[in-house]
Amino acid sequence: MATAPAAEGAAPKGGGSKKKLIIIIAAVLVLVLAGGGAALLLLKKKPAEDGEDAADTTEAPVKAKAHAKSDHPPTFVPLDPFTVNLADKDVDRFAQIGITLQVDDPHFADQIKTYMPAIRNNVLVVLSRKTAAELLSVEGKEKLAKDIMRESVRPMGIELDNADEEPAADAPKKKKTKKAAVESPVTQVLFSNFIVQ
Structure with missing residues (x-):
């Protein structure tokens, strides 16, 4: 009888680890998709901002330059x-x-x-x-x-x-x-x- 309860206890752990693995994989997949979506939005916004800066250069070049050098x-x-x-x-x-x-x-x-x-x-x-x-x-x-x-x-x-x-x-x-x-x-x-x- 000692082996029967051990066998029963082992079965839920194996099923639980599969569930944990599926949850971890799903979470990683969600994070990767969210990061890719954010990167895509940022890449789409950057050319649009560059176009706006080019249009603003004719009206207010000082302001456009001040915003363009925000990398440092x-x-x-x-x-x-x-x-x-x-x-x-x-x-x-x-x-x-x-x-x-x-x-x-x-x-x-x-x-x-x-x-x-x-x-x-x-x-x-x-x-x-x-x-x-x-x-x-x-x-x-x-x-x-x-x-x-x-x-x-x-x-x-x-x-x-x-x-x-x-x-x-x-x-x-x-x-x-x-x-x-x-x-x-x-x-x-x-x-x-x-x-x-």
């Missing part, structure tokens, strides 16, 4: 803090501003460091032309960031268009379309410190 983390180039007298005429006011430039290319970050004295000079000139009222508004800070972005690449021979200038005739419009092809290697200007007194 951005590089941040902090500038020494700026302390500058503002252009207020009624009262003496000054600003203390910390600025960090965000770039996608680490090689360009090294180039920025090479041109740092000229970049600091350009940023100081931009800051000294601002009034306290301009710097305290959100729109003023956004305009300041655009001005700093434009002036930070100028020493390297990169001329960005001034979006705030209003075109007076058809000739500046043609000139503006030529400048639209220039992409800024500085993707963002970040303020780490902003005090106006």
